[in-house]
Amino acid sequence: MSLRQLGSLFAPRSVAIVGISARADNLGALVLRNLRQGGFRGRLWLVDRQEGEFEGLQVHAGVAALPEAPELAVVATPAPSVPQVIGALAALGTRAAVVLSAGLRQPGPDGRSLEQAMLAAAGPAGRLRILGPNCIGLLVPRSRLNASFAPGQALPGAIAFATQSGALATAMLDWANAQGIGFSHFISLGDGADVDFGDVLVELAGDGGTRAILLYMESVTHARKFMAAARSAARSKPVIVVKGGRAPEGARAAASHTGAMAGSDAVFDAAVRRAGMLRVATLEALFDAAATLSHPPRWQGERLVVLTNGGGAGVLAADALALAGGRLAALGEATLQALDAALPANWSHGNPVDIVGDAPVQRYVDALRILLAAPEVDGILFLHAPTAVVPAEDIARACLPLLRRAGKAVLACWLGGSSVLAARRLAADAGFPCHGTPEHGVAAWMQLADYHRNQQLLLQPPAAAADLRVDREAAAAVVQQALHAGSEWLDEAAAKEVLQAYGIPTVSTLRARDAQEAVEAAEALGWPVALKVVSPQLQHKSDVGGVALNIGSSDELRRAMVAMRQRLAVTAPQAHVAGFTVQRMLQRRGSRELILGVQADPVFGPVLLFGEGGTAVELHHDSALELPPLDLALAQQLVARTRIGRTLAGFRGAPGVNQAAVFDALLRVSQLACDLSSIVELDVNPLLADAEGVVALDARIRVRPPDADASARLALA
Template identity: 45%
Template sequence: PNNVGFSSVVSLGTSVDIDFGEVLEYMVSDSRTESIFLYVEGIKDARRFVSALRAAARVKPVLLIKVGRHPVGSHAALLHSGAMVGEDAVFDAALRRAGVIRLYNLGQLFAAANALFSHFRPRGNRLAIITNGGGPGVMAADRAADIGIPLAEFAESTVEKLNACLPSGWSHGNPVDILGDAGPERYRAALKAVLEGPNVDGVLVMLTPQAVTDPSGVADVVIELEKTADKPVLVCWMGEELVAEARAKFSAAGIPHFRTPEPAVELFSHISAYYQNQKLLMQTPSSLSHLPPPSIESARLVIEMALSERRKKLNEMESKALLAAFRIPIAQTVVARSAAEAMVLSAEIGLPVVMKIDSPNIVHKSEVGGVRLNIRSLAAVRSTYQEILDEVKRVQPEAVINGIAIEPMIQKRNGRELVVSVRRDPVFGPAITFGEGGNLVEENRDVAVALPPLNSFLVKDMIRSTRISTRLGEFRNMPAVDMNALELVLLRISEMVCELPWITAMEINPLIVDENGVVAVDANISVENVSPTADRYDHVAIHPYPSHLISTWTVPDGTTVTIRPIKPEDAELEVDFVRRLSAETKYYRFMNTMRELPPAMVARLTQIDYDREMAFVATLEADGVENEIGVCRYAVNPDGESCEFAVVVADDWQHRGLARKLMGVLIETARSRGIQYMNGVFLANNERMLKFVQKLGFVLSNDPEDSSVKLGILALQD
């Protein structure tokens, strides 16, 4: 009845030996499977889950229902499957990065599956509603507001067209109430005008059967216009017998149709979110190597000192030292252990100052009376020192007090107070949170959550998804803030949590930003020991850009070649490289005579998941321009133990040792990842390649199904 068939149904039970990763890898390779649906209670291996999701979503739509959204459900899921559930907002963040649609019931699943099959593809999430009944239109608008779908604000040209074709009593807004006596031609005129509107991403057409309504005739009009529309159309024909014929027509035309407004709006939300998530999926964060590097070693020393003293909470000076090591602007802090020392330090810093309690037991200092602002005289510094100590001892007598922290009073007339925090999710590892800061941060739910690593696109998306973003531009009498400085701080925080696996929690509150820049006024960081056998990025669910694998190689003639992991920005580099290859080299590499890389293949070759695959490009720089002269890559097979490789070198760089150097780097990287075997497929008439791989240690054999092909295998582990 739902027009959805199943190629396979797999129940994992308690996932003792098979998890989502293995099943997803099978579904991706199964030609009968057009889209993938998952019911998830919990995750056991976050890295493999996210990696497999991202690989699957690049090829086929993935729809997912995840239960345990609330504490009661989480407990039930844990008892049922034994898998960790984690925080729901973090799970959502993982799904967005994986390009997956999250649904909440089976009805939504079937509706979304049908919509994807019918190529329902919104460009954005601005919805227009056309209705002949005011009440149902309001119901649809309310549901849109509930789930964050903005109603389109019509351009002046759209309003003029609607005024010209509708009675004077129409609603003059969105929803477009075209009145109860609307016939097919009025629907035609309204839908045509709205579809042509520049601010509209999709249209919901609604009909309630009334005395003069022609449900079937209006359906014919909608189907006719939908065929040539460049925006998606979905419909809600309310009622039963009077609209049965119209529904049958919509089904035959492949237009999503509903009986009530709310599911229609939810479908539009889910599918528009899917295509937005697909954009997030394509974001593979690259290195920040074009920026001044952080001082990772000095940050590590601060952390190791604290852990050697059996402290898991860094004091404010240590926390800010870590931020400074990653080049995040801070308000310099010093700690006074007496009133006299406080006066001396305040005079050195310069009045006015801020004084705050320094205690490993107190996170929110203002809640215990541990903060005083704008202290303008040394006499006030002396008296305030004792006042803070007395108040904190009264409120929290068991707290260990190191002294009083003193820092300059940051006064930014146009400053906006923000908060950036990091918390370690039990399933997905570090998650970065951004939102409005200040004293009410605990009560404020207006936050965005994202998984590191981030890039500029992801940071912009994160900021844009919060309400505070509307106040970061020109607001009242304040100029727009320095968005570049704010985005750079979030990029540095992402880099920080990727490179410092000891960090379990962090809060910068407030982070003050104005038109001149940004400064971290207060910071708290918690750390813990890391297993000495842990891999560099084991703590994050998405593998960051492996900048530590960048190296250089000097050719005997003195030329210096850079060998580095590929990144998304290399798309044009890769296209130009393949374009310059000779026809013979292209044929041996791709086993066909393609002239240019198609866009989909370019994306596939440059936007890689560093956990499942690796590609190294060899580049030369001349007059500030980088040119690719070779590339090698491997992709891990579904068995997790072997990988397939490929290598190609520019024609004018062949016979110069570059291919051997690239393969040496590739083999060593695969070996360090624990991969057991490297496999290759070669044309039997490519004698140079066959001799080359044999010298590398590959064992060749005939392909039993194709005599024109040779198979090679190299054991990587002793």
């Protein structure tokens, strides 16, 4: 879709309303009243089926009767007529349209949906851009444009808001007006048949009057376009997202551990992080984050100190920070000595820094000055509960000059009601967002931390790791052989051949059709061995008794095979036993069981997974996701987002593992995901990691005929 001509949508010099009548519920009439009440200064025309007059304006009989092409048309006609109206507007030369009409996804007379017919009628891509259908419209206060049937006007401001939900749009506008929140743009996308979030983000990124962009999303189309636009916008201003539909749909029918853990909402989280945006959980948090990030404080790091005149408030803040995964700063000896000299003997002597309830103005100033100078402190949460000792306004006036010169982030929390209103107003006017409770203050700090982590990910260009020697042709040949045979899953030996082609170490594995071949394989590999069933119907072999470990002799191996067949006849009678694999048992003390995976998400394409592996992989839910391609820095950050990743360097006497080998394996799986478009699901579980390196003990790979080249599948070009 073209990015051209959105200027005609957001700042038109002329507007035509198509579909106008005197009916009380007529959308066209509501739009006309909103345009007039909003003070639109451009030319305004009305169109209906018959010529006439409405509220003092001439009504033209059909689009062709207009004296000239309007820059923007608002279409409020019945759904079956919309394609014809759009075609007439395109022929006239109109550059943008807002289609309010609903029901365009129903089939038309020619079998196509009315929406498809509408897009075809708009002409070549970008000739006439369409917002909607099934939308409320849009409001651009500085252009005096209210091309919507929303119940009222929007206040002018520097926040842009775009939403897929029409009901949410009207409720949000009403709420924002009550709160005194203004907008640069207020956009209802509706069904998003043409203009989508990608288009809107590109337009708003370059808009000097927009300081922050807020999105309510339910789905993403054109993932690569969206990611490119989001990354571009997030480089210039905060982009904050709340998304409906958090249920992990992708897990409902997954056949692999990776598929079960990489649900669609978790994938969306990974996309948001990589694009440098911030995701929040609620609409209230959306505007809280906008208030915090619209005046971004100087960011140094995540070590927070809580400065308070009440011990209870400080404890609540510390608790909230710990529960959110934040970091309290550990005060250094020099800082503690300076605070001892400035504060009474009964101060808290730690973080939170409780300067006691009788604190006069100078005590606040002295404590702030010391903490702002402390190198071990990255930011300050300033808490004040009202007292009779000194008015809160006096404290604000004394401290604000220090805060304006601060080289680190400071958030203010004025607890109470009327007695702190003046202090809140002074702080807000100086660009310091104010929060009403310790928990809200901590939530704002964590939003800042998440946002800056994501901004660091944004700085990592989407480039594959360099100098990886892989044999793409050999791996592709194995996959192609399985596709030619009609197999959906590669057997374990074939899956390991693919991994070996990409330089990922695997334990030696041989195929066996019967007990004699299994014994020969075991003697070639060396005892003890593991025996595993091969069946296209069994992906989790251990769940049904299809794995036997630590087999030490030929007799034991034969007995194990007989017992395995007997178990499978009971636990998986539908499974066809195609044979067995035999592999050498590895005994590595101090090793960790990891999982590496790839899942083809229907929107964002291949997604990488790293986490704790083994048989309890889905029980512990210790995993993290990332979009490929990866480089070393991104691989390291992916590992660090898991609990097991933080133990790889060693803990409580347990030896560390070769982390470089873990990162290398991740880079190679990333390259594999980028190269081989036929691979839609991959599990390496467990990937055994120790001081010597890594080795894949088990692997499964799911394939399907490719429907696009590998690069087209990637959300990040």
